[in-house]
Amino acid sequence: MLAPVSWIRELVELPEHVTTEVLTDRLTALGLKLEAIQAADITGPLVIGRVLTQDKEPQKNGKVINWCTVDVGEANGTGEPQGIICGAHNFGPGDLVVVVLPGGVLPGGFEISARKTYGHVSAGMICSARELGLGEDHDGIIVLPPDAGQPGDDVFALLGLDDEVIEFEINPDRAYALSVRGVAREAALGFGVPFADPAERELPAVDGKAWEVVVDDPSGCPVFAARLVSGFDPTAPTPEFIKRRVEQAGMRSISLAVDVTNYVMLELGQPIHGYDADKVAGALGVRRARDGEKLTTLDDVVRELSVEDLVITDDSGPIGLAGVMGGATTEMSETTTRILIEAAHWDAVSMFRTGKRHKLTSEAGKRNERGVDPLLPGIAADRVVELLVEHGGATAEPGYTLVGTAPERHAITIATDLPARLSGIDITAMTTVESLRAIGATVTERDAETLEVVPPTWRPDINDPYDLVEEVVRIVGYDQVPSVLPRRATGRGLTRTQRLRRRIGRTLAGAGLVEVVSFPFVGEATFDKLGLPADDPLRTTVGLANPLSSEEPAYTTTLLPGLLDAASRNVGRGAPGVALFETGTVAFPADNGPAPIYGVHTRPSEAELEKLIEALPVQPQHLAVVLAGERRRAGWWGAGTDAGWTDALAVVRRLAADLGVTVEVASAARMPWHPGRCALISIDGVEIGHAGELHPNVCRAYGLPARSAAVELDLDAMMAAATEVVPGPEFSTMPLAKEDVALVVDASVTVAAVEAALREGAGDLLESIRLFDVYTGEQIDEGQKSLAFALRFRAPDRTLTEAETGAARDAAVARAAALTGAVQR
């Protein structure tokens, strides 16, 4: 909402000391938030000039310029006529014009100085409205009325250039402030000064004779007012003050008739529509549209109407989308002399739906869908008549049609102390009553503890006791709310999951991984880039009905794309290596049908809630890791090492150790991983994810170094398996016995299998087992490999003898031979 300060001041007697800044501070404190104060971006001298001479001088380029002398009084310090070159031609000698003299600055920082041009010294400029930032009308310079003033007079006030315009951000509940009437009322409230309500008018008696109006849908249109004027002069110009105010409010000046309807809407907040009465055939009707009906609106768009749309009709059918936009067939034109004026009160919800359905936002719609004072239609129509008569030479036709009455407001019962209780401010009953009366409510004290409050007609937002509390508190002042800490919270701290998640993040960061946060939006191309097969379950996504990009129309099923993009970005910016992790939600469709919409007056039942939750996608928390390029840096100490599949598995194992989870590792072939270097990670036989080297195609696709590695795990599963209470570790302090064995096995036999067999065979005396070398080469047959294990034995209660240790070692080797065909070297 843009409100000129001069207009506000017309309706409310603001004290002298109230500057625009003081005014906006107070209004902001009351809930009308200041967005900006707009002031003319001009510094003087800007004065009235009388054109004395005007010599037309044709130029070589075919243009004709005017060499003028202009009387600017004493404004130039000499009293001599000022010589000025002007390219415009819509004025002549004797006219009063607006002159900016050297030293002045026009909007956009355009500095005026005397300069030589077209063979003259032009000392200043004769201004057009556009040059002064007053409008888009470029052609002509401003010609002032003959009685505008004397040459040399300052024109700031005359042109309204000294008028500041306040831009407010109006919240949806304060629709009444989408008018100067509403803003001025708040200003009066804020400073405790009288308010001259522009809606207080003497209206003619309702006789239904202005125009026949039939309202078929009184719930959609509770009030409809119609008036008629004739003999209107369609060529009459819009008076300067109306034009200026309409433009200050951010609307375009179009014609007197249109400008007047807009002006009254800005003044009162009531949208108004004017019809060319000669184009309206028969009675005006209000009804819902019928299936298949069409309407061409003022913006020349043909609209397919819905049965929910309210329309205005005449004998020809729909002629307007009620309350939102008029129709083309009855539009006022440059020949219109009879104007039918409509001002109606519309059902806000219907307005909102129609605007949304047709994607139409208009100044009228904006007000109608938020709720307008239902007492305004007749008043606004009368005000329009007045202005058309006064400025357009029209004659007010007798007759005033008013169909319907304003819906009655019901009293709200409120405990007198509720404002005090809810605000924590010491608000007395008297203050409460006075505050409510100040906003225009009718207050009755039912008893010592209860008030009956009927809100004013312009406040459709006030329906509950709590709404009244807000009114009282904002008048008392939000700055009066004391600061008191509640003391009854008895929380149990972070949940186990919350603590584990923090621990996981710290472990990964400690392992040299950097956390990233990326967007979860993906598309087919994302999955193609990962090389996922066409039937990969990850391609079954939760789709978005209105994605920002048609390339990424779904919520992701994997965290890897975001991480790979981030890795690629880091490498592209010159990082020699990058190790990233992310934890976040992925989603899989539930396919359990729609989520119900329940009522809001009572709590849904447990079964209903369950149904709601079941309809939602499955949304596990995942953890993903990408390791690319240099992992341990090269330096003066020697070579570095690049990330590879082992780093990926090391991350998994480190995390598992940290959470006290035993993970199983088996080889798997799964895109986007290298088919021979991908590990399937499981817990108790349940798959929780994969880790390993990325497929070379994927590295290439993302521009990552060869052998980059990745992990993706179901974090929920991992956390669920975390050890809750670690049993006290028991260990022996007896001497350690060491045995190393080298076993030759077929190349296809896994280390895990050999290790498991050794462990099984070695028995209880085995304390630990660790592979320390893998060898293939000259001394080993083709297709075989040698695995060297360090076995460590210890007894809980004694020093082991060589014989005992040897026997355990032999048993281990024998078991490995039996299970894996291992041969000791």
Add this chain to the structure above:
Amino acid sequence: MSGPNTDYDPVEVAAVSPAELEAARDAALAAIAAATDLEQLKAVRTDHAGDRSPLALANREIGALPPQARKEAGQRVGQARGAVSKALAARQEVLEAEHEARILVEEAVDVTLPTDHDPVGGRHPLTTGAELIADIFVAMGWEVAEGPVIEAEWLNFDALNLGPDHPARTMQDTFWTEPADHHVVLRTHTSPVQARTMLTRGVSDGAPIYVVCPGRVFRTDEYDATHSPMFHQVEGLAIDEGISMAHLKGTLDHFATQMFGEGITTRFRPSYFPFTEPSAEVDLICFVCRGVGHDDTGQCRTCRGEGWIEWGGCGIVNPRVLQACGVDSERYSGFAFGMGIDRTLMFRHGLEDLRTLFEGDVRFTTAFGSEL
């Protein structure tokens, strides 16, 4: 010891001369003193205290002396040997200390050499920032509640007093999942977590609700320096008997102080949110200029000269919300607040471009260390 020696030929034995003994001792002591390293000292030891050294030979001769001469000779030889052995030990100690000191000197390194062999990790400021906030509230006895990011329309809107025709539904441009008539959205705020908390936990005498809900939210905003389709919010909800705006103010003042420093308080301005009534915008006194709006160098960049920073929205929970979530609105009242974590970090750290939070550049994240 000097027992009888069968190989010994007593005939060749001469009496131990005190002068010779003294000379041998002095020679030994001089050699010891002259030894400059452990190697030399070892040679000195062999020459002057070894088996073939004059003093050792003299010692051996004692046994061949007549009994009456033995005692006196033994004393003299013993003293001489004692002196040498003591000198050796002392010199050994000195030289060893010198040796060790020299090694330490030789082993000196340039400690300014880089040591950055291990990769540096770090957690994202959005994560640690949310944890910092959570900790502030947990310390006051609040709990941290969470919920899914893909949420039922009813929980995201209806239950929060945002009916199907509420203008606020268009204010928050929402991502809808397919098919759109299944009423499932990407949550536009973390408020559905508040609804879930009330619905699942309820409120009773001994169990009021005090929860904060940090989390990821979505709106269909085009991505630029100050807007993102995904961002992070923290909301708080308190439901108890006798809750008022004063408690809301107290809580937010405490939050602001913990987050931005002593003396940083909040102010309320009337506003509108469907789930609260009365509603307020909460501003934070600028923690850089402390509300002044400028410093010696000109306008304050953090608050753009306003002296205050818009922080979030808050208010008394609308009884309609309590009703939909099964809380007795006659008996209990509550307050709620919400602010952007991303935005909070942006002005706390002077970030110019929101997108740096989501680019994943490791230089951004690691710069935060563990400040947050």
